Amino acid sequence: MSGFSIDEVVIPPTVDDPSAADFIEAIEVGNVVAVDAFGTPDIVYEPAEELPQYHNPYQPKRLLVARAAGRIVAQATTETQTGDEADTSWVQVLVHPEFRGRGIGHELADRVEATVHADGRRKAIAYVAGRETGGRRLASPTGFGSIAADDRATRFLQARGYSFEQVERMSRLELPVPDLDARVAAAQEASGPDYRVHTWVGRTPERWLEDRAVLATRMSTDAPSAGLEEPEDVWTVERVRDADDRRESSPRRHLFAAAEHLPSGRLVAFSVLSTPAQSHRAVHQYATLVLREHRGHRLGMLTKVANLAHLAAVSPGHPSILTFNAEENRHMLDVNEALGFTAIAYEGAWRKDLA
Incomplete structure (x- = not known):
């Protein structure tokens, strides 16, 4: 991973604070990745819209970034619950399309999983958008939906020991x-x-x-x-x-x-x-x-x-409304389809039990 560094971002009190530059840049990188993954700019959130969830005392959230030549090129998050019984963390790793294939995602994932383990959590859950590349399909264990078996994200998660558990449908309703x-x-x-x-x-x-x-x-x-x-x-x-x-x-x-x-x-x-x-x-x-x-x-x-x-x-x-539903949630999908929602993208839900 020569040429790259990883560190944790200090969450600013507001996006107008002088300390907010790294947070803003990280959110912007995440938006680039989301648009690339889901194929629509409708998925974008502004930094000011994202910031409140980083100040949620009931769901602590941490933000890591990878830098190249002073520029943030990837970000990763962990989000968990409070309390002695909390054992799960929701994780995400997002690498700018121009910087993939350089080991950044692997290094960030290592750091994220180490953070999850250090926080005393024993299970990581990741929701990951996958491109529809054609070819072989990986069927959901629920019996509803599938994802592309040869997608980069699919191969990445399988190599890291994640198990594929569910398909989430992203739908759009025109207004x-x-x-x-x-x-x-x-x-x-x-x-x-x-x-x-x-x-x-x-x-x-x-x-x-x-x-x-x-x-x-x-x-x-x-x-x-x-x-x-x-x-x-x-x-x-x-x-x-x-x-x-x-x-x-x-x-x-x-x-x-x-x-x-x-x-x-x-x-x-x-x-x-x-x-x-x-x-x-x-x-x-x-x-x-x-x-x-x-x-x-x-x-x-x-x-x-x-x-x-x-x-x-x-x-x-x-112009529209976006929503996500589990593919096996047929009752809610029936409601959405009756209203005019149409499927535009999918994501896989993955689980890893940590040692």
Whole structure:
């Protein structure tokens, strides 16, 4: 790895701080890699949009970079949970296309795995986009989806001892959605009189803080994770408030739609959209979840179309929405496809158990 150096970036308090130059450059490199991997600029996040997640005390995140002649040419991250039972770290290694094949990715991966081990974690999970190169396919163990067996990323991960566990589909919805008012009315009728939709932007209303914490926790256990065995991620009211605080430092806005079960007065489903400040950029669909005990009432469709109408009202003009779903999550894919989402890219989910 002659000619390259690796070090950890000190996370700045803001992107305007004099210490933020390395962070900004690292995020920009990551964006170049993401556009190359997914084939769309819609995937790009600005440094100011990324920074709040690096200040999350509930999910500590570290950033490593590789430099060549003073220039950052690759970045890698580790993200984990807090608590004595935390044993998993989510990892990522991104090398600028012009600097691949020089051993940088291997060196960064070594450093990342050493960091994970030093932090006391015993399992690494990586979500990695792969190019559709044709030729041989590697089928998902879930029985749903496949990735290119001869892709550079596939060979890299297999050589490092990672096991392929799941395929994630990246889908795009062109905006505006036609007949949206009729879709909302149909979804409300299908869900029945026991459910009412609430929407808000940004901070969670006080009356829903506890329910929002339950929904966020269940997102980590109720969504399909195949052989990744992703751990439960417990949310509390305090954590919801902390997340709301950090979102206020981001230029992005988060739009929520949630379904209340009227007999119990509790929220039982929700959907979240993350909107950039610029109307020419794509919106990102974040979590959508219906509690298991309330499935079968079409609440996934109800909260999604309600949030699409919410988006049209408070942040119109965006060209599209991007979302990711596990290929075996047929129920949610059915909802997305009915709305007009089409698959545009895929990524593999990989796991490595560390000694």
